Amino acid sequence: MSWTDLKSDLSNSGYVATDQLSMALHISLSLGRPLLLEGPAGVGKTQVAKTLSEIKNTKLIRLQCYEGLDASSAIYEWNYQRQLLAISASKENSEPNEEEIFSDKYLLRRPLLDAISQEQSPVLLIDEVDRADEEFEAYLLEILSDFQVSIPELGTINAISKPHVILTANGARDLSDALRRRCIYSFVEYPDKAAELAILSKHHPHLNAHLAAQIVGFVQALREEELEKVPGVAEMLDWAATISGLGINDLSDDPVSLHATLVCLLKTQADQASIPTEIAQKLVGKAA
Numbered sequence: 001m002s003w004t005d006l007k008s009d010l011s012n013s014g015y016v017a018t019d020q021l022s023m024a025l026h027i028s029l030s031l032g033r034p035l036l037l038e039g040p041a042g043v044g045k046t047q048v049a050k051t052l053s054e055i056k057n058t059k060l061i062r063l064q065c066y067e068g069l070d071a072s073s074a075i076y077e078w079n080y081q082r083q084l085l086a087i088s089a090s091k092e093n094s095e096p097n098e099e100e101i102f103s104d105k106y107l108l109r110r111p112l113l114d115a116i117s118q119e120q121s122p123v124l125l126i127d128e129v130d131r132a133d134e135e136f137e138a139y140l141l142e143i144l145s146d147f148q149v150s151i152p153e154l155g156t157i158n159a160i161s162k163p164h165v166i167l168t169a170n171g172a173r174d175l176s177d178a179l180r181r182r183c184i185y186s187f188v189e190y191p192d193k194a195a196e197l198a199i200l201s202k203h204h205p206h207l208n209a210h211l212a213a214q215i216v217g218f219v220q221a222l223r224e225e226e227l228e229k230v231p232g233v234a235e236m237l238d239w240a241a242t243i244s245g246l247g248i249n250d251l252s253d254d255p256v257s258l259h260a261t262l263v264c265l266l267k268t269q270a271d272q273a274s275i276p277t278e279i280a281q282k283l284v285g286k287a288a
Helices: 004-011 017-030 044-055 081-090 111-115 134-146 177-179 193-203 209-222 233-245 253-266 269-274 277-287
Strands: 035-038 060-064 076-078 107-109 125-126 148-151 155-158 164-169 184-187
Touching: 004 017, 004 044, 004 164, 017 044, 017 164, 017 184, 035 044, 044 060, 044 125, 044 164, 060 111, 076 111, 081 107, 081 111, 107 111, 125 253, 134 148, 134 177, 193 209, 193 233, 233 253, 253 277
Parallel strands: 035 164, 035 184, 060 125, 125 164
Antiparallel strands: 076 107, 148 155
């Protein structure tokens, strides 16, 4: 499959990707290397992994990163309750068998171990990796380098199939050079007007061209305001569905109703207060 074929497949599944992103994903798949996607929140980084799993018709396994994430939450842990029950039961007949207690049936596979245990290569999404501690990156390196996990009681577990790995980061902290070296890289920005119109058309094809252009123009103008949380593509799509559901055919028809719908786009009290009705109407004027 060429990178242009991949771009078409993404588009057919509802994801409008740039040439750069399509090429980066193509190279990642061809070389079997992880793809690291950086960019602001709301630009569609996570959706790349979801769409790829649809294209490949394979399982999506997601690891949501956070501060304090450790191996037991990300890779594996033992089912201690079942182990204790087994130990209690075995004591009635004989001494507990350590090899039996620390066997595969008592192993809880968390996302990273689960991803290398699939018969068919899954898509492994390591979401917001920059929210995890620097120490956690060391846990990732063994998997991203050799696709294997070391478990003291069982030894080394090698991948049954090699997952397609996508990591996302929002710039919460700098990632290590070691992690970056193992990845193909692409920076994902907010789409330009033409691309966002294409995205809107994919998800809401019933919208008339005038209203669709107004919606995209308004959101793009809104992103230029000083906001705490800039509305992403998902918020734009929610707002478009709301506008359509209310039967609004032109954004300038009902300023009061229009302003009330901005709860779809503005997700903090400060942002809502910074865009009163009169500012919203100015943005409508820019969007025309």
